[in-house]
Amino acid sequence: MNPSIFHALAAAALFGASTPLAKLIGLDVPPVLLAGLLYLGSGLGLTLVRLVRDRGWKNAGLTPSEWPWLLGAIMFGGVLGPVALMFGLTTTSGATASLMLNLEAALTALLAWVVFKENADRRIVWGMIAIIAGGVVLAWPHESLQAHDWLGPLAVGAACLCWAIDNNLTRKVSASDALFLAGFKGLVAGLVNCSLAFVLGARLPDPLVLGQTLALGFLGYGVSLVLFVLALRGLGSARTGAYFSTAPFLGAAIAILFLGEPVSGAFWAAAVLMGIGVWLHLTERHGHEHQHLAMTHAHRHVHDEHHQHEHAFKWSGTGAHSHVHDHVQVRHSHPHFPDIHHRHTH
Incomplete structure (x- = not known):
């Protein structure tokens, strides 16, 4: 198996695990502050790892032409995306938001194919559809959806578009040091979101909860993002986005195994659909004469x-x-x- 596929699935597993783990350790932090602390834990942890690895501070090595791509990715994925999601959640049910978050993978692939001209054959497209369908089945609420103000779901959709843009912009710099990219994104996004939370009246939690939140951010956001960048390097945006879409299923599996949550028919239906999608991607064979500049x-x-x-x-x-x-x-x-x-x- 291509190592980049493992990177993408491992990134999805860590990110998917962050929600049940947050529930397990009982985090009770306002949403905007929680997002900021998770990003901050990611940035601080990865920066420390990078300092130890490099035995001190070293230049990131990004060229002047690469910085706009990285800053754009941080603006869309670390600032605008979370803010749009938090605004959307104020007038949208969690069930509706969960369903709409599946748009991220579809929009990532659409931008990759249409704007950035990334190749996709029928097998990849059908695999993407199967994986997203699995996410929809898993997130579908048991009771009927209530009518909601259209502005809330629109904001959640805007957040998905922001993260799709982030994924494709990050792809442009994915050859650079993954630790630096993920750590820098975490620090900037964490500081911006925490500042926004404090302006809205949030206060820091007690030291124990603060430490748990930062640690969870390091694993679920930081290490996950490093693996995601490595996957982008080897697979491109559309395929990485598809594999990463398994995160809700992997999070549900962890909740079932470690939190004792009941197994539903939706879980097994999602498992089948996502399994088919991953299989379609794993069995892709794409080869032709091409030129390297x-x-x-x-x-x-x-x-x-x-x-x-x-x-x-x-x-x-x-x-x-x-x-x-x-x-x-x-x-x-x-x-x-x-x-x-x-x-x-x-």
């Missing part, structure tokens, strides 16, 4: 058919490593995903 970038890699270059430093000759390297123009044919080396038109 000359480029220079840096990311973790091994020496394969796309990485044949000399080194200006001592290297053992085996194993993955990271440094700035050049790609020469080449034309060849082989099976591939829309990863950072295969973002060509069809």
Whole structure:
């Protein structure tokens, strides 16, 4: 299995687990402040990990042309998205909001296919539909939906659009250090959302709850986002979004296993639909003659058919490593995903 698929599913599992884990440890924090603290826990934790890994502060290595993509992703995904969702939840039921959140994966794929020209064949499209259908089945309320003001659901839909834009913008910088990208996004989004919560009158919880919230944010938002960026690097936006859409199912599975919640027919129906969708994606085979343009970038890699270059430093000759390297123009044919080396038109 492509390691990027594991990254996407692991990201979904961690994010999906954050809701039942929040319930398990009994977090009772205002929604805007909770979002801010979760993001802040992500940013602080990942920044600490990065400092330990690099033995001090090191330049992120982003080029001037990459910063606008990252800042745009933070603005849409870390600031506008959560604010739109919190506004929408004030006039929308949780059941309706849960259903509408499935729009994120569909909008992510739509933007990837239409705006960013990412390839998608019928198998990928049907897999995406099956996974989203599973999320809809899982989130569908048992009782009839009540009529609501249209402005609330519209705001939830706007939040989904913001996160879809975030996913596609992050894809543009996914070759960069995933720890930095996720940590920086967490710090900025956390500070903005916490500041907004304080303006609205929120107060910090007691130290124990604060520590639990930050720790949950580090795992459910931080580590999850690092894995998500790695998946974007290897799979592109649409496929990563589809795999990540399994998060509600994985969260429900964790709630059943560890919180003793009852197993419903909707759970098993969602499992079947999402299983079919993941299988369709796993069995995708996409290959044709394509051309790689000359480029220079840096990311973790091994020496394969796309990485044949000399080194200006001592290297053992085996194993993955990271440094700035050049790609020469080449034309060849082989099976591939829309990863950072295969973002060509069809």
